[in-house]
Amino acid sequence: MSALLSTRALSKHFDGLVAVSDVDLDLTVGEVRALIGPNGAGKTTLVGMICGRIAPSSGTVAFDGRDITALPAHKRIGLGMAYTFQITSVFARLSVRENVALAARRRLAGGHVDSAVHEALAQVGLEERAGEEAGNLSYGHQRLLEIAMGLAQAPRLLILDEPTQGLSEGEIARFTGLIGGLRGQTTVLLIEHNMRVVWDVADRVTVLNFGEVLAEGTPQEIHENRAVQAAYLGTEAG
Incomplete structure (x- = not known):
């Protein structure tokens, strides 16, 4: 499958603090990708650069083979990106x-x-x-x-930042079914702390730690990865 979204050496520094460092990420068409990691790992900053809300310090973002690194957020929406953030922004x-x-x-x-x-x-x-x-x-x-x-x-890429935060168990189950129904039609990038949701819906999982990619693989591979367990899963996934 071809890559819908690709980042290469994507980095962001804030006043000397390295929030994201040299991240390479490839999302194939129709996949559900979970992005996990401890608080402060750089997940929301990375998504902000993908969406065009945060300008990278270095590196590139490509969408459907087109370099969109300098494209503003509203133009990326026009290409087929849609996103929600941790803080709701409804009218x-x-x-x-x-x-x-x-x-x-x-x-x-x-x-x-x-x-x-x-x-x-x-x-x-x-x-x-x-x-x-x-x-x-x-x-x-x-x-x-x-x-x-x-x-x-009807986005080609749907980016969701902590979508199950504040949802009841029944609503989380409905959300899980919803994402399963989108698989193969819409590419989904999901920042999520609820590991049960991650294991249920993700085709692949990318783990960020201190702004860098610590590991990437299937949910089973990530669940069994000792480096991931030490950095994150041991304290957050149970």
């Missing part, structure tokens, strides 16, 4: 439906928007909350709304 005064419609209109016009909104809300289980103000949703439901906003864009 609190707009309804759930209107939030998703705004996202859908980035790629659709006219009557197609309504069907895209309905489908995205159904996928995350929020169709019955469509008329509510987004600001009245619980934190977990706002996370699901953000995922629906991403899905409504």
Whole structure:
């Protein structure tokens, strides 16, 4: 399979602090990739550089064979990237439906928007909350709304930063099923601390530690990797 996203020697320094160092990452079309590591490992900084919200200190980002290192975030959305972040960014005064419609209109016009909104809300289980103000949703439901906003864009690459944070067990199970349903259609890059979710949904796992790639492999390989166990899994995965 060809690579949809590739980074080469991607690095970011903040006032002398090395947040990300020489990261090479290749995501193949249709795969679900989990990005894990201890707090402060550089995961969100790496995703910020992939999305175009953070300028790298050095290195390159390519999308579908095109160098996009200097491309601003909104142009990357136009190429087919969608992302959610740890801090929710919904429009609190707009309804759930209107939030998703705004996202859908980035790629659709006219009557197609309504069907895209309905489908995205159904996928995350929020169709019955469509008329509510987004600001009245619980934190977990706002996370699901953000995922629906991403899905409504029919992205080629969906990037999710801690999507199960604040979700109930039932909502996490639904999310796991949702990602499984996207496999093969949408490439997914997932930052996640819930290791049960990682083992259930990921095709491959990349482990960051101190801004560098510590290991990469299948969930089984990562689970059995002693260096990963020492750095991360022994304290966080049980």
